[in-house]
Amino acid sequence: MSLMNGNIIDGKAVAEQIRKEIAAQVVAMKEKYKRVPGLAVVIVGERGDSQTYVRMKQKACEEVGIASFGSSLPASASQEEVLATVRRFNNNPDVHGILVQLPLPPHVDEAAVLGAISLNKDVDGFHPFNIGRLAMKGREPLFAPCTPLGCIALLDRCGIDIKGKRAVVVGRSNIVGMPVAMLLNKRDATVTICHASTKDMEAVVRDADIVVAACGRSKMVKGSWLKPGAAVIDVGTNPTPDATKKSGFKLVGDVDFDEAKSVAGAITPVPGGVGPMTITMLLQNTVESGRRFFEGIALEDAKPVKRGPSAEGVTPIIMGMFVAGIIIKEGVTLLRRIITRSSSSSSQ
Numbered sequence: 487m488s489l490m491n492g493n494i495i496d497g498k499a500v501a502e503q504i505r506k507e508i509a510a511q512v513v514a515m516k517e518k519y520k521r522v523p524g525l526a527v528v529i530v531g532e533r534g535d536s537q538t539y540v541r542m543k544q545k546a547c548e549e550v551g552i553a554s555f556g557s558s559l560p561a562s563a564s565q566e567e568v569l570a571t572v573r574r575f576n577n578n579p580d581v582h583g584i585l586v587q588l589p590l591p592p593h594v595d596e597a598a599v600l601g602a603i604s605l606n607k608d609v610d611g612f613h614p615f616n617i618g619r620l621a622m623k624g625r626e627p628l629f630a631p632c633t634p635l636g637c638i639a640l641l642d643r644c645g646i647d648i649k650g651k652r653a654v655v656v657g658r659s660n661i662v663g664m665p666v667a668m669l670l671n672k673r674d675a676t677v678t679i680c681h682a683s684t685k686d687m688e689a690v691v692r693d694a695d696i697v698v699a700a701c702g703r704s705k706m707v708k709g710s711w712l713k714p715g716a717a718v719i720d721v722g723t724n725p726t727p728d729a730t731k732k733s734g735f736k737l738v739g740d741v742d743f744d745e746a747k748s749v750a751g752a753i754t755p756v757p758g759g760v761g762p763m764t765i766t767m768l769l770q771n772t773v774e775s776g777r778r779f780f781e782g783i784a785l786e787d788a789k790p791v792k793r794g795p796s797a798e799g800v801t802p803i804i805m806g807m808f809v810a811g812i813i814i815k816e817g818v819t820l821l822r823r824i825i826t827r828s829s830s831s832s833s834q
């Protein structure tokens with residue numbers, strides 16, 4: 487299967503290839519452990535886009551053989567009811583991954599809910615411990631966030647080297663910009679993060695071998711901003727009115743695709759680029775979580791349960807929290823604001 491059409495990265499094809507590999511892993515796990523990984527999805531409220539993503543996640547689980555659990559709460563659900571649902575899944579031994587679909591209704595404290603997910607089951611990778619670990623040299627998170635993982639997997643699968651490359655990430659959200667920058671850093675890219683106060687962003691982007699656009703602004707990155715041959719990963723999915731579509735809108739990326747495609751060495755389209763990878767990485771994290779549980783190497787509340795190396799103890803947790811201090815301090819408000827904004831102005 488071709489993963490690129492000319493210089494256009496086919497995210498659907500990459501996702502399909504990885505999902506086949508995941509399905510084979512689940513078959514092997516069933517054979518070896520007589521169990522399959524399980525994913526629980528919690529949704530609060532009736533947002534149409536969130537309901538669509540949850541359905542897509544449940545269907546994707548079915549297709550690869552992951553057991554899927556769900557809990558749908560009304561928008562009026564109290565914080566305590568949401569927490570109780572998360573705790574119920576924390577205590578369910580058939581569930582190895584838990585995700586709470588974001589955004590949550592405004593009266594629910596997102597940070598409290600995300601922080602209540604058992605670290606062992608945090609397959610969305612949003613827990614401050616996991617974000618802290620992402621920021622630490624020589625440490626790895628238990629799980630990394632899915633969209634950032636998808637960006638890296640696209641580069642890897644399309645044979646684009648990361649080590650030593652100059653990477654520019656446009657946007658610093660908690661769910662995409664910051665974690666993708668940290669993942670690129672872990673892969674030894676030289677990483678620059680651009681944001682609203684960046685001076686001469688064009689010049690910064692023009693220096694990049696790899697550009698990840700995750701700012702939630704339609705067509706912000708222009709073709710003229712790019713170094714010829716650069717790899718461009720467009721995370722934006724900005725709904726834009728389009729009378730020719732049944733839904734009345736189409737999704738437009740953060741990169742001006744028509745301009746950029748003749749300059750970039752490789753570029754993701756929107757839709758069909760990063761989007762399909764998000765759910766694929768969720769499946770991958772869930773299978774990895776199941777494997778750890780079945781092999782008895784899961785950590786409980788960040789303490790080693792079995793076979794955890796001594797460095798997995800309390801000190802690195804405190805260091806992780808310290809290193810991620812800024813993210814954690816600002817994170818509660820910022821995550822809610824950014825996810826609410828990105829889900830209303832962009833489905834990614």
Ligand SMILES: Nc1nc2c(c(=O)[nH]1)N[C@@H](CN(C=O)c1ccc(C(=O)N[C@@H](CCC(=O)O)C(=O)O)cc1)CN2
Nearest residue numbers: 539585586587588610632757758759761762764833834
């Ligand atoms: N708990 C989480 N909430 C949210 C996340 C997340 O990773 N975890 N991310 C987004 C929504 N999201 C998954 O939840 C998601 C968004 C987009 C896609 C996708 O496949 N997009 C396609 C287009 C699909 C369409 O036509 O609508 C694409 O870009 O090609 C998958 C998952 C916010 N909430």
Ligand SMILES: [Mg+2]
Nearest residue numbers: 590591592594
């Ligand atoms: Mg909220």
